[in-house]
Amino acid sequence: MKKLFLFDAMALIYRAHFAFAKTPRISSKGLNTSAVFGFANTILEVIQKEKPDYLGVAFDTPAPTFRHVDFPAYKAQRQEQPEDITVAIPYVKKLVEAMDIPLLILDGYEADDIIGTIAKKAVQANPEIVVYMMTPDKDYGQLVEERIKMYKPAFMGKGVEVLGPKEVCEKWDIQNVDQVIDMLSLMGDAVDNIPGIPGVGEKTAQKLIAEYGSLENLLANTADLKGKLKENLENYAEQGRMSKHLARILCEVPIDYQEERLLATPAKRDLLEPLLEELEFRTLKKRILGEESPVVVTKSKAPKVASNQIDLFASSIEEETGPEPSFTNHKNLQSTAHQYHLVQGLAAVKQLIQYLTRQTSVCFDTETTSLLAVEAELVGISFAYRTGEAFYIPFPADQTEAKELLEPLKEVFENEKIQKIAQNIKYDMSVLANYGIEIKGEIYDTMLAHYLIEPEKRHNMDALSLAYLNYEPLSIEELIGKKGAKQGNMRDVELNLIKEYAAEDADITLQLKPHLDKVLDKNPKGKTLLHELEMPLTRVLSAIEREGVNLDIPFLKEMSNTLESDVKIVQERIYELAGKQFNIASPKQLGEILFEKLKLDPKAKKTKTGQYMTGEEILSKMDAEHEIASKILDFRELQKLKSTYVDALPQLICAKTGRIHTSFMQAVTATGRLSSKDPNLQNIPIRTARGREIRKAFIPRNEDYQILSADYSQIELRIMAAFSQDDSMLDAFNKGQDVHKATAAKVFGVALEDVDSDMRRKAKTVNFGIIYGVSAFGLAEQIGISRTEAKEIIEQYFVQFPKVKQFMDQSIHQARENGYVETVMGRRRYLRDILSANMNERGFAERNAINAPIQGSAADMIKVAMIQVHDFLVKEKLKTKMILTVHDELVFDAHKDEISFVKDKIDHIMCNALDLGIKIETGIGLGNNWLEAH
DNA sequence: GTTCTCACG
DNA sequence: ACGTACGTGAGAACA
Missing domain, CATH: 1.20.1060.10 (Taq DNA Polymerase; Chain T, domain 4)
Known part of the structure; x- marks a missing residue:
């Protein structure tokens, strides 16, 4: 058999151009040679690999075709041709000439019409010939027959894709290749501006064609159908017929088939050499001209057929999700009688303390002058220990007097045996700490309890009260007005009003607890997380915030x-x-x-x-x-x-x-991470040289101290390796290899020492992508390659790391079964859209199913480490203080005398916080500012 | 108050 | 057919 290769030049040029979009090849004269290079590479690869007997390159012409005449909007909406492509075209033509390959151009006809005509004529004229149409364009599927195949060039040395009739039918899910036109006439083609039928996409088109066989038969039988689909088919029938007309590749172009003209011959060295020199294609030049006869006419084997590509998130789930779980055990507080007492003066307070100290559990709430804990002055404290009753103690504005009144309350707050309940207890804890009071004993935060139950919902008290108690409490706005300049002061609120408000808050918080406990009891891990992780962490965060930077x-x-x-x-x-x-x-x-x-x-x-x-x-x-x-x-x-950093921070x-005191928000993120605000100290610049400078402003408290920064190395990827138990990945980590490099070697099929920086960069991006729940589109965007190439890389990744793929599928499966996914410590994230019929919503939920356990487990780990490090610093009575946490990094103001001791201990605690069966590593740095410490 | 843009892990 | 990587917070413009 002889081989005839026909190239669709424009399609290949476009493809090459966009494949290099992010990192174009620019010659020393400033010429963008990406498109020419990509085209040359493709043609050369085919020549060397496939050794064609006949060759031809088809071009489109600027002259209007029958499609423009019949349908003025044809290709009208296509974006204007990029300048780089316009410039590239003459070079491509020169290149083709120099290689002595015939150019196939005819005014009024597009490349696909020319290729179609020649292909059909060739197989008719010569029973010994097989035609390969070189194009990435799917429309060519309609031309395919036993001896006419589509040949999709591939990048990265990966297998090419050759499509015969069987493959084309499989790809489109149709019975014969003629139906490609019917498919296109229904679904349309955005690239060519073929309108199709509104509301009909690939899936619908497949169904319709499977049933009716052709567009005409379908349009004749719309009576069978119903609803919007029927309406659209009837209203847009003409548009459908026009689409079919446009989609059909014309095989009757008036050209002769002259086989001998297409015969492959050696390139014209005298033309090719200067051209390649001008384009600065040095390695390419060596490849072509290094050999005596670049185009060799020999017999060759049939090309290999690539396996069909995998649709990463294909799913057949069509059902809607069920109704949201709701809490029905409501009780209406409004009808419940309550007694809220005003407790004024030292004697009355002491009497209240008598009652409080007899309790095992007390709920409280502080009223203050500011939302910033460090600046806040106490206006009052309310207490509650049984439903429907609460006490409010107002405090004098004079701070000395306030302290005096507060002193006896230590008996309550510093009593180890009394559990303290509050909503957002970190705030109250910090305010009381300003007055020298430490909250001892067990603490319970209703906000955090609810955060562990439903991390993505709101956790403010009003919302909890409404959800669990079916009661809408007095709002703060009624007392002091809305937030902003006009907001009043707590101190100015009339005493009886603030008593009602404050006492009610304590009362409601107290009543919320049993409701929350009841839900948490059904999830023992959640309960443990609350008591063993989040509550201890609250103390640590309060300390860090108060410490400041x-x-x-x-x-x-x-x-x-x-x-x-x-x-x-x-x-x-x-x-x-x-x-x-x-x-x-x-x-x-x-x-x-x-x-x-x-x-x-x-x-x-x-x-x-x-x-x-x-x-x-x-x-x-x-x-x-x-x-x-x-x-x-x-x-x-x-x-x-x-504006965001240099001018804002000093304010x-x-x-x-x-010093500056951020707030670490413990109940904000869906995954279990902390967030930081007022100011956000978790997004201080580091990626650009100029921005990085800002970190020099973060300095130790004085010359006896240094900044110490300790960050986990590749923590999320390690967690992924541990979860999936993928041998290759575990191995890379346990051997202390550069994972991204190891990944690159696997994915690109080269030896570890042959991985270049570009391969490593791509592999690194892929690794991140995996953690986020890859899509070919996203990956392509991110590293500036074609979607096809991205898809190939992802496929190769899953071949090399099969258990990673398994883990991802497993996560999604778990989410579908349970409606949630969880972290190592059992932190849940509910994914209500995981069964959604809406692809977008479902895709989002599926990516979350993969990402949330990984990101959340990393959060669990650093939280455990923070608690242990803080305990260690306190127990050893060290001067060194933890001052920041940035997701995978802990920052310390470290006393110079303690550094050597503290450094090893911090490293040890961080690396052993959770045992996941994988080696955990940190990077620790010291410096006179945060930048130097990295 | 919402939108856009951009800083971080 | 659609839009597409995960998680945040802040400043400025605009409605």
């Missing part, structure tokens, strides 16, 4: 000045480039300048609200096109650093302590 203010002031002048310079340049002044920080104005005034290529669609997208991703793609793009990125970076220094 020292900031180098003069340094930040200096940095602010520098940033200000730099912003001005960049801003002036942008105005100059734009030709007018405008608000650069306004995405709306910026979009208009960029895409309307300067007419730059918007690269992406608009946002939902009809605005141009001007995000980092878009602008970086544009920076080759226009200087303004990179200047705007500079402006954004500088502006962000200045938040506490007057009392001279």
Whole structure:
């Protein structure tokens, strides 16, 4: 058998161009050679591997085709041809000429029509010939027959895909290849702007074609159907017929089939050599011209057929999820009589203490002047120990007097035998700590109890009261007004009103506890998490927050000045480039300048609200096109650093302590992580050189101290390895290998020492992707490769790490069975959309099913470590203090005399916090600021 | 108050 | 057919 290879040049050029979108090949003269390079590579690979007997390259022409004439909107919506492609086309033509391959071009016809015609004529003329159509375009499926096949070139040295009639039918799930046209006429084709029938996609089209065989037969029998589908088929019947007309590849192009013209011949060395030199394709040149005869006419084996690709998240679940679980054991407090007492004066307080100290469990709530615990002054405290009754103690504004009144209450708060219940107890704990009172004994936080029951719901007291007690408590707004400038002060609230409010809060919190316990008792792990993890952690967090962090203010002031002048310079340049002044920080104005005034290529669609997208991703793609793009990125970076960090942080220094005190939120994230706010100290810059500088402002309390930072190495990936028990991955970690490198070696099928930086980079991204619940699309976006290539990499990953795939499937399966997934310690995340018929929702839930146990287990681990490290520092009465936690990192203000001792102990605790059956490692650094400590 | 953009793990 | 990696918080613009 002889082989004829026909190339669809434009389709291959587009494919190559976008495959290199993120890291284009640029020649020293600034020419983007990605498309030419990709095309050359493809053609060369085919020649060397397949040794074709006949070759031809088909091009489209700018002249209108019958499709344009019959349907004016044809390809109208296609984005304008990228400049880089326009420039590439003449080079591709030159290349084809130099290789002495015939160009197949005819005005009024597209490449697919030409290829179709030649293919059909070739097999008719020569019974000894097999035609391979080189194209990534699925429409060619309609032309396939026994001796006409589609040949999809593949990247990365992976197997190519050859599609005969059987494969095409399988791919589309149809009976014969003619139905490819029917499929396209129904579902349409966005690329070619074939409209299709509204509301009909691949799945619906498959069903319809399976039943009716063809578009015509379907349209003749719409009476069988019902609903919207019927309506659309009837209303858009004509559009469907037009679509079919457009989708059909014309095999009667008026050209002759001259076999001898297509015969493969050696390249024209004198033309090819200078061309490759000009394009700076040095290695390619060696590959082609190094050999005597690059195009060899020989017999060859049939190409291998690649296995069918796997749809990662294919699922047949169609059912809707059931109703949300709700709590029905309501009791209406409004009808319940209550007694709220005002307790004024030392004598009355002492009397109350008599009652309180007889209890094993007491609920309390503090009223203060500020939401910031470090600055808050006590206005009152309420207590409750039995339902329907509560006590409110007002405190004098004079702080000395307040302390005096508070002193006897130590008997309650510092009593080890009394359990203290409160809503968001960390706040009350911190406020009381300001007055020298430590809450001892067991603590119970209704907010955290509910967080462990339903992490994604709201956990404020009003919501809990409504959900569990069917009662809407007095709102704080009724007392002091809404948040903001107009908000009043707790101190100014009338005594009887604040008594009702405060006492009620304690009463309700007390009543919530048994309801929450009842739910938690059904989940013993959740109960353990509350008492053994979250509650002890609350004390640690309170201590960290109160400790605060020292900031180098003069340094930040200096940095602010520098940033200000730099912003001005960049801003002036942008105005100059734009030709007018405008608000650069306004995405709306910026979009208009960029895409309307300067007419730059918007690269992406608009946002939902009809605005141009001007995000980092878009602008970086544009920076080759226009200087303004990179200047705007500079402006954004500088502006962000200045406003969010450099200028904002000094404002938040506490007057009392001279340090900054963040709040670590313990009941916010869906996965079990902490979050940090006011200020957020978990997103201090580190990725860019300029941003990183800000970390120099985080300094030890004085010269006797240093900053010590300890972070887990690859913690989420290790957890993934432990969960999946994948031998290769466990092995890499236990041998202390560079996992990303090891992954690259496996996925790209090379020896460990042959992994280059690009392969490692890709493998690293894939590893992250796995943790997030990969999609080919997401991975392609992330590393700037084609979706096909991404899909291949993912497939290869799962071949190499089969148990990882198994783990992912298992997680999703578990979520479907139970409605939730859980971490090592049993922290749950409910995934109500896991059975949703909506692909989007379900896909989201499925990715969460994979990610939540991993991210959440890492959170469990660092929380255990924090508790143990804190206990150690306290027990040893060390001066070293924990001051921050950033998901996988702990930061300490470490006394120099203690460093050597503390460092090893911290490392040991972190590495052994949880035993997952895998080696855990940390990185520990020291320095005179946070940046140096890394 | 919502949207966009961008900082972190 | 759709939109697409997981989890956060903050500042500025705009409605």
